[in-house]
Amino acid sequence: MQKIGVFVCWCGSNIAATVDVETVSDALAREPGVVFSTNYQYMCSQAGQDMIQEKIRELGLTGVVICSCSPRMHEATFRRACEKAGLNPYLVEIANIREQCSWIHKDKAVGTEKAIILGRAAIAKVQLNAPLTAGESPVTKRALVIGGGIAGIQTALDIAEAGFPVDIVEKKPTIGGKMTQIDKTFPTLDCAACILTPKMVDAAQNEKINIISYAQVEEVAGFVGNFSVKIRKRARFVDETKCTGCGLCTEKCPQKNVPNEFNQGLDNRRAIYIPFAQAVPKVATIDPNYCTMLKTGKCGVCSKVCTAGAIDYRQQDEIIQQEYGAIVAATGFEPISMEKFDEFAYSQSPDVVTSLEFERLMNAAGPTGGTLLRPSDGKHPHTLVFVQCVGSRCDGGEKGKPYCSKICCMYTAKHAMLTREKYPDTEVYVFYIDVRTPGKNFDEFYRRAVEEYGVHYVKGMVGKVAPENGKLKVQASDLLGGRQLHIDADMVVLAAAIEPDRSARPLATMLTASMDTNDFFTEAHPKLRPVESPTAGVFLSGACQGPKDIPETVAQAGAAAAKVIGLLSRDHLTCNPCVAESNELMCNGCSACEKVCPYGAITYIDKEFRGPNRTTLVRRVAQVNPAVCQGCGACTVACPSGAMDLKGFSNAQIMAEVDAICK
Amino acid sequence: MQERVKAKAIELLESGCRVLGWKAGEFFYDVTPAVFTSREEIERDFVFNPFCGANQSKYLIAESRRGGRVAAFLKPCDTYSFQQLQKEHRILRENVYAVGVQCPGMCDMDALRAAGLRGVTGAEDRGEKLLVHTLRGDREVDRSLALSERCRVCKSKKLLDCDEMIGQQGEELVSTRFTEVERLEAMTPEERFAFWRGELSRCIRCNACRNVCPACSCEKCVFDNPASGAENKAPASSFEENLFHIIRAFHVAGRCTDCGECSRVCPQHIPLHLLNRKFIKDINQLYGPYQAGADLETRPPLVDFQQDDPEPSIVGERGTNP
Numbered sequence: 001m002q003k004i005g006v007f008v009c010w011c012g013s014n015i016a017a018t019v020d021v022e023t024v025s026d027a028l029a030r031e032p033g034v035v036f037s038t039n040y041q042y043m044c045s046q047a048g049q050d051m052i053q054e055k056i057r058e059l060g061l062t063g064v065v066i067c068s069c070s071p072r073m074h075e076a077t078f079r080r081a082c083e084k085a086g087l088n089p090y091l092v093e094i095a096n097i098r099e100q101c102s103w104i105h106k107d108k109a110v111g112t113e114k115a116i117i118l119g120r121a122a123i124a125k126v127q128l129n130a131p132l133t134a135g136e137s138p139v140t141k142r143a144l145v146i147g148g149g150i151a152g153i154q155t156a157l158d159i160a161e162a163g164f165p166v167d168i169v170e171k172k173p174t175i176g177g178k179m180t181q182i183d184k185t186f187p188t189l190d191c192a193a194c195i196l197t198p199k200m201v202d203a204a205q206n207e208k209i210n211i212i213s214y215a216q217v218e219e220v221a222g223f224v225g226n227f228s229v230k231i232r233k234r235a236r237f238v239d240e241t242k243c244t245g246c247g248l249c250t251e252k253c254p255q256k257n258v259p260n261e262f263n264q265g266l267d268n269r270r271a272i273y274i275p276f277a278q279a280v281p282k283v284a285t286i287d288p289n290y291c292t293m294l295k296t297g298k299c300g301v302c303s304k305v306c307t308a309g310a311i312d313y314r315q316q317d318e319i320i321q322q323e324y325g326a327i328v329a330a331t332g333f334e335p336i337s338m339e340k341f342d343e344f345a346y347s348q349s350p351d352v353v354t355s356l357e358f359e360r361l362m363n364a365a366g367p368t369g370g371t372l373l374r375p376s377d378g379k380h381p382h383t384l385v386f387v388q389c390v391g392s393r394c395d396g397g398e399k400g401k402p403y404c405s406k407i408c409c410m411y412t413a414k415h416a417m418l419t420r421e422k423y424p425d426t427e428v429y430v431f432y433i434d435v436r437t438p439g440k441n442f443d444e445f446y447r448r449a450v451e452e453y454g455v456h457y458v459k460g461m462v463g464k465v466a467p468e469n470g471k472l473k474v475q476a477s478d479l480l481g482g483r484q485l486h487i488d489a490d491m492v493v494l495a496a497a498i499e500p501d502r503s504a505r506p507l508a509t510m511l512t513a514s515m516d517t518n519d520f521f522t523e524a525h526p527k528l529r530p531v532e533s534p535t536a537g538v539f540l541s542g543a544c545q546g547p548k549d550i551p552e553t554v555a556q557a558g559a560a561a562a563k564v565i566g567l568l569s570r571d572h573l574t575c576n577p578c579v580a581e582s583n584e585l586m587c588n589g590c591s592a593c594e595k596v597c598p599y600g601a602i603t604y605i606d607k608e609f610r611g612p613n614r615t616t617l618v619r620r621v622a623q624v625n626p627a628v629c630q631g632c633g634a635c636t637v638a639c640p641s642g643a644m645d646l647k648g649f650s651n652a653q654i655m656a657e658v659d660a661i662c663k
Numbered sequence: 664m665q666e667r668v669k670a671k672a673i674e675l676l677e678s679g680c681r682v683l684g685w686k687a688g689e690f691f692y693d694v695t696p697a698v699f700t701s702r703e704e705i706e707r708d709f710v711f712n713p714f715c716g717a718n719q720s721k722y723l724i725a726e727s728r729r730g731g732r733v734a735a736f737l738k739p740c741d742t743y744s745f746q747q748l749q750k751e752h753r754i755l756r757e758n759v760y761a762v763g764v765q766c767p768g769m770c771d772m773d774a775l776r777a778a779g780l781r782g783v784t785g786a787e788d789r790g791e792k793l794l795v796h797t798l799r800g801d802r803e804v805d806r807s808l809a810l811s812e813r814c815r816v817c818k819s820k821k822l823l824d825c826d827e828m829i830g831q832q833g834e835e836l837v838s839t840r841f842t843e844v845e846r847l848e849a850m851t852p853e854e855r856f857a858f859w860r861g862e863l864s865r866c867i868r869c870n871a872c873r874n875v876c877p878a879c880s881c882e883k884c885v886f887d888n889p890a891s892g893a894e895n896k897a898p899a900s901s902f903e904e905n906l907f908h909i910i911r912a913f914h915v916a917g918r919c920t921d922c923g924e925c926s927r928v929c930p931q932h933i934p935l936h937l938l939n940r941k942f943i944k945d946i947n948q949l950y951g952p953y954q955a956g957a958d959l960e961t962r963p964p965l966v967d968f969q970q971d972d973p974e975p976s977i978v979g980e981r982g983t984n985p
Contacts, residue, residue, distance in 0.1 A: 586883045590751035595966040604752075617728065619882070620752050638966050640914055641881035642891065655892065 002033035002127055005061040006119065007052055008097075009043035009068035015102040016041075018111040024067060024097070028119045033127055035059055044074050052078070053085035063091045063126040067119045069098040088131035090577065090648055095122035117661055124660035128653045132577035137627055139225040140325040141568050144169065146217055146507060147330035149177020150196060150550060151542025151557045153203050155328050158561030160208035164568045167210045167322065168203065169217055169231055171503060174279035176200050177332055181262065181356060183363040185550055186414045187445035193278060193365070200280040212320065213281055216503065220327070220510040223599060223630045224537030225573045227324045235315040237286035237294065238272075242310035245282035249302035249311070250274055258290045260367075264357045266375060267367035272302045276365060284310075326564040327511060329521055329533070330541040330557070331504045335496040336391045340399045344387060344494055349467040350375040352492045355408070358415055372423060374491055377470070381490030384419060385474050386412050386430040387462045391497035393433065401497045401518060406547035408495035409436045413446045415493065416455040429456045429487060431476055439549070458485065465492050504544055512598070513538045521545050531560040539563050578648035579629035580636060582622040585609075586643035589620030593635035593644050601628035602635060664764075664788065667829055668711040668736060671762060673702055680734035680760055683722055685715045691785045692772045696722055698733070711736070713788050716769035716811060718922045720744035720754070721877040727755040735759060738766040739833060740813075742823040743920040744877040747956030749824070750963075751918070753880060756824075763822030765830025767806065768814035771927070778808045813923030813936065816840035823957070840921065844940050863905040865931040872908075872925040872935050878915035878955075912938040917946060917965035920956040949973050 008025040010016035021039040029037035036055055040048050043066060055061060064087065066078050071094040079089035097115040105111035143159050145152045148170030159166045168175060182192040203209050212233055219230035253270035260269040262276050271290040274282060286294065286302070293299040293313055303311040335356050338346040346352045351374050353361065364370035374381050388408055391400030409432070416428045435457065437443040449455045460477040467473075474487040500519040508515045513533040514522040521540045524532040531540050541560040542553040582593070584607060594602040604620050611617045622644065624635075635644045636651065645651055672682045676699065686697040686708040694714045699705045718741045726733040737745055742763060748754045770793060775783055782798035786809075793806045807815075818840060820833025847855055873879045873886070885891040886907070921943055925935040946953055950964035950972065 586881070586888070588751065588753065588880070588882055590753065592751075592966045595962060596968075640918070641883065642885055642888075643882075652892075 002063060003035045003059055003061050004031075004033045004063040004065060004123060004126060005052070005055050005059065006031075006034055006037040006065045006067065006123065007043055007048070008037070008039035008115075008119070009048070009066065010039060010041045011043075011069060011098055011102075012041065015068070015098050015115075018102040018105050018108050019097060019115045020108060020112040021115075023112050024115045024119060027116045028065075028067075028123065031120055031123045033063075034123060036061070043068050044077055049077070049081040052081055056082060056085040056087050061087060063093070063129060065093050065095060065119060065122045065126055067095040067097045067115060067122070070094075070096045070100070088133075090132040091126065091129050093122040093126040093129065095119045120663070121657040121660040124656040125653045128650065128656055130647070132647055134577040135575040135627060136572040137225055137575050139568060139570055139573055140227070140323045142166065142322070142324050143326045143328065143564050143568060144217075144227070144229055144322070144324040145328045145330055145541070147177070147332055147501075147542070147544070148172075148175030148203075148211065148213070149330060149332045149542065150179045150199070151332065151544075151553045152177070152328070152330035153199050154554050154557035155330060155539075155541045155561045155564070156203055156209050157199065157206065158558050159564050159568075160206045162561075162565040162569075163208070164565065165208050165210070167212055167324075169215050170211065170213045171216050172275070173214045173236060173273075173283075173285040174275045174281070175203065175211055175213060176278075176280065178356075179550065180276060180278075181264070181359055181363075183359045183366075184414060184418060186410045187439075187441040189414070189418075197278040197280075200278065204280045211281060214285060215320070217507060217510065218319075221598070221600060222323075223628075225325045225567070227327055227537065229322055229324055229327070231320040231322065233318040233320055235288075235317050236283070237288070237291070237311065237313055237315045238284045239310045239312050239315075240281060240283050242308045243283040243306075244308050244310075245274060245279075245284070246307075247274055247284070248305050248307075249284055252301050252305045254299065254301055255290050255292055258287060263360045263367045264354070266357060266360055286311075286313075326537050326539060326567050328539045328541050328560050328564060329504070329507060329511065329513065329544050330560075331501045331507060331544040333498040333543040333547070334501050336400065336499050338390070338494060338496060341390055341494070343464050344390065344462065344492060345465040345467055345472065346494065349465075349472060349492075351381075351467075351472060351490065352465060352494065354494050354496045355411055355415065356496070358493045359411075362415070362418060372419065379490075380423070382425060383427045383487065383489045384416075384429070384491045384493065385462065385465075385472070385476075385487055385489040386416060386428070386493045386495065388412055388430065388432045388495045389461075389497075390494040392495075394497075401499060403518060403547070404436065405495075405497045406436075407498070407549045410439075410442055410445070410549065412493075412495050413437070413449040413455075417445075417449040417453045420449075420453040420455060427456070429458055429474075429489075431458050431460055431462050433459075433461065439551075460485075462492075465489075498543070498547055500544055511535060511538050531556055531563055537567065575627060576631050577626075578631040578646060579626045580624045580631065580633070580644055580646050582624055583643045583645065584621045586641050587619075587621040588641050588643070589622065590640065592638045592640060593622055596634045596638040597629075598632065598634065599628050599630055601625045601630075664829075665711045668764060669705065669709050671829060672699065672705050672709055672734070672736070675734040675760060675762070676700075676702060676705060680732045681726070681729075682709075683719055683726060683733055683735040684709050684711070685717065685736075686710060692770075692783075698722070698726065711764070713767075713770040713786065713793060713806070713809070716771065716814075716927055718744055718875070718877060718924050720748055721875070721880060723754045723759055724748060724880055727758040732758055732760055734762060736762050736764050736829075737822070737825065738764055738769075739820050739822050740766075740817070740920070740922050742821075742825065743819070743954070743956035744922050745956070746823050746959055747918060747920050748877060748880070750956070750959055761825045763825030763828040763830075763832075765820065765822065765828070765833060766814075768810045768817060770806065770809040770814075771811040773932070774809045774811055775804075778804060780804070811923070811927065813840075813921075813926070816842075818921065818954070824959070840940060841944050843934075843937055844944050847937065847941070860902075860905065862933050863908055864901060865933055866904055866908065867931060868904060868907065869930060871928040871930065873911060875924045875928045876911075876915065877920070877922065877924070878918040879911065908933075908935060908938060912942060915939060916942040917953075917963045918955050919943065920954070 006028045008021045025037045025039040082092050083089040095118040143166040145156045145168045148168045156166045179196045215233040218232045222228045249272045253272045255271035259265040272286045288294045360366040392405040394400030437446045460479040462476040464475045472489045474489050476485045513535045523530045524534045539560040541557045609617050633646045682699040685694045688695040692714045696717050785796040787794040792803050793809050816838045818838040819835040919939040923936045
């Protein structure tokens with residue numbers, strides 16, 4: 001006979017305000033098998049847990065139902081508490097009457113009725129719960145960081161510092177990411193290269209860090225502590241071990257008209273190239289889309305001039321298979337395309353640039369050697385208009401993004417300030433919706449731009465930019481002045497919204513990590529677990545989780561590293577005992593479960609069964625490896641004969657819940 | 664044809680195989696699958712005529728495990744089920760000698776009745792024609808008039824995975840088999856619901872559709888398993904009765920080769936194959952053309968995942984017709 005205890009939590013007023021907890025505990029007391037039912041202000045508190053434990057001991061409870069918040073919040077807490085009182089932790093069921101009930105209902109009568117139904121379902125399920133025992137799995141003490149920008153580099157350095165080996169996979173020929181393209185950094189205006197390139201070198205020289213550049217993750221299998229990852233290292237047609245980075249090939253290559261992505265296409269590079277002088281690894285890469293030798297078989301200049309003999313036109317992609325205990329996503333961001341914003345004439349005039357292009361025009365290593373010149377005629381601009389929120393905070397999100405890109409206010413203030421400082425003869429206008437500068441020394445920085453450098457900040461948006469006689473006619477509204485402005489500008493700089501890198505979405509699918517509607521990775525808890533993905537063993541670093549500036553990115557990168565170190569320093573992880581199990585008597589051996597299993601946990605054996613009249617029959621049946629199974633349940637729904645079941649979430653338990661709800 | 668098949672059956676029997684073929688049933692048109700183990704039986708009972716519609720492949724699940732070799736005569740559509748069952752590891756291929764028999768389409772009594780023939784007592788194969796014996800004398804009709812629905816919209820004359828063939832290898836055909844499904848899709852949800860309630864209301868739960876279906880071959884059927892909670896034959900309501908067919912259609916989705924046996928054996932003439940065809944049509948639309956049993960290697964779309972798979976939304980949304 002079942003002896004079930006029901007404990008209804010008020011969660012202060014979180015539940016009690018919209019659910020009549022007294023009525024709920026009274027109603028559930030009348031359910032079959034329930035011997036005790038009560039309610040309490042904070043069930044998760046020490047006093048609440050003590051009460052549960054006392055009742056388990058006193059009444060010899062065989063099952064516990066807690067009506068409280070989401071199991072994601074406190075299931076582990078309550079399971080531990082019950083285990084201490086001698087009850088198997090898997091005989092505890094949570095009815096979520098907060099997130100799925102009190103928080104979403106306004107009417108107390110409705111909320112109460114639903115809470116009773118949810119409680120009844122949990123009671124029906126716990127009747128069928130079986131005690132389960134968790135096993136252990138080992139941890140591979142190696143981390144993978146996907147993305148070699150400042151986020152990935154910082155995470156890798158911190159993990160390596162703790163003594164664990166770590167691989168960085170970077171899809172570009174060099175690590176460094178977006179920060180390498182930035183000129184100065186707010187709010188201190190130190191040069192980005194001066195603070196980033198030493199870190200790149202540190203990463204390259206660290207014995208624990210292995211940089212796999214020009215490579216992408218292709219396949220991820222396994223689970224926390226035991227990931228198995230396939231990495232495709234693309235052929236760069238240059239032997240990395242031989243290339244000295246002398247750069248002679250990049251000067252002699254006859255193919256000169258390749259848009260240089262490092263300078264945002266503002267100038268050209270050769271078909272064989274080193275992205276920039278401080279690249280890590282500093283080796284050349286042949287661009288197969290432009291190399292004449294690779295396309296037609298006729299040229300070979302780079303091979304002739306290379307004294308190290310590093311050029312290898314027949315190089316193939318290399319597949320690297322490696323095991324990891326933890327994976328960090330640090331895939332970063334991209335500015336959005338400006339093609340939907342033709343009112344700013346981006347496609348019509350080369351003098352309309354994005355902020356990242358403007359960074360290159362201001363940078364000493366950029367196409368103009370650091371002198372601000374108009375791309376159209378190479379002349380010095382006198383009037384500059386900066387437009388903020390281009391594609392950020394867009395209603396409906398059809399044209400742009402619904403969110404604030406967060407970094408634009410600060411870098412625009414930086415651009416305006418630097419322009420005025422270098423060229424006091426310029427007039428600089430900044431059009432904004434709001435200026436958002438929270439952050440240490442950020443608002444002071446913005447005020448300096450306005451007060452000391454005389455940048456004209458105008459609240460209002462630019463309606464139209466029209467190129468006319470070498471000028472850009474800017475039509476804008478000044479909301480505070482209540483008037484229309486017409487400015488003849490020499491250059492217009494668009495603060496383009498940022499979005500997650502395009503590689504993030506397929507990566508999230510491979511990692512089974514969740515994403516929000518904007519393709520930013522979702523964190524396990526927005527406040528309490530901000531650097532962990534809901535998928536165990538997957539961590540988040542930098543702008544792939546949301547728009548971030550450099551200080552924030554570095555802070556989050558360190559936090560992600562701390563979480564990885566915490567995981568890798570353990571020798572064993574407790575397995576989830578809620579794994580799949582095959583009923584051999586019902587199994588047809590059809591392989592449907594094996595095909596859908598993402599973890600490779602299912603194998604088949606030929607097994608002898610006793611038939612009628614002393615006969616035996618050999619049948620192929622499925623077997624689950626409980627150490628590998630993660631309990632996702634894919635096999636249980638794929639199984640056509642209902643032979644596959646998930647412990648703790650059996651088909652019978654789920655049907656019992658449904659029946660209880662429909663009663 | 665009958666003589667060639669029969670001669671081959673005797674030859675294979677004498678080479679040491681049991682032979683899976685057809686024998687006459689109670690009436691001339693209900694030809695029944697049978698296993699032959701002696702020459703006398705074959706000479707006396709073996710038939711191969713225009714009414715040999717039964718799909719032989721399901722019997723090979725048990726026959727291929729019985730020890731020794733079994734020879735089977737498979738029509739093109741049977742070979743699709745044959746391959747599908749191999750894909751599901753149900754048939755031990757090495758114990759089967761498969762003889763593909765090319766098929767001009769099989770006839771059924773419903774078609775003869777629809778063609779206006781009454782008092783039919785027998786029929787003889789005359790190639791393009793069918794000689795029908797009736798109480799009022801013989802009549803010759805075009806075979807195409809006597810074909811069953813599934814054969815009129817035949818999807819393929821290709822014989823797959825055979826050890827030898829009788830007749831010519833055929834090709835996949837352009838079939839109009841989804842026309843009827845399209846007609847149902849064009850209905851409003853209410854009309855469609857009424858249509859299916861009407862059709863399924865005739866079900867007597869004889870389980871013939873399940874028993875004949877090659878995809879419905881679980882070791883232990885949920886409807887027979889007391890532990891499943893769904894084994895009761897007596898339904899609580901007529902709607903619950905109808906759900907049996909919906910559950911079965913989901914069960915065979917992605918594995919049904921559209922052999923049409925379910926509708927052939929239904930004593931109540933319920934067009935059960937339309938449920939399966941709707942699934943096949945949807946799978947083709949959502950995941951690209953897929954024919955269950957057409958090969959041994961590809962992953963069936965419903966147990967496969969591609970990153971660019973569509974994620975069809977709630978039923979209601981799609982129920983509003985494409």
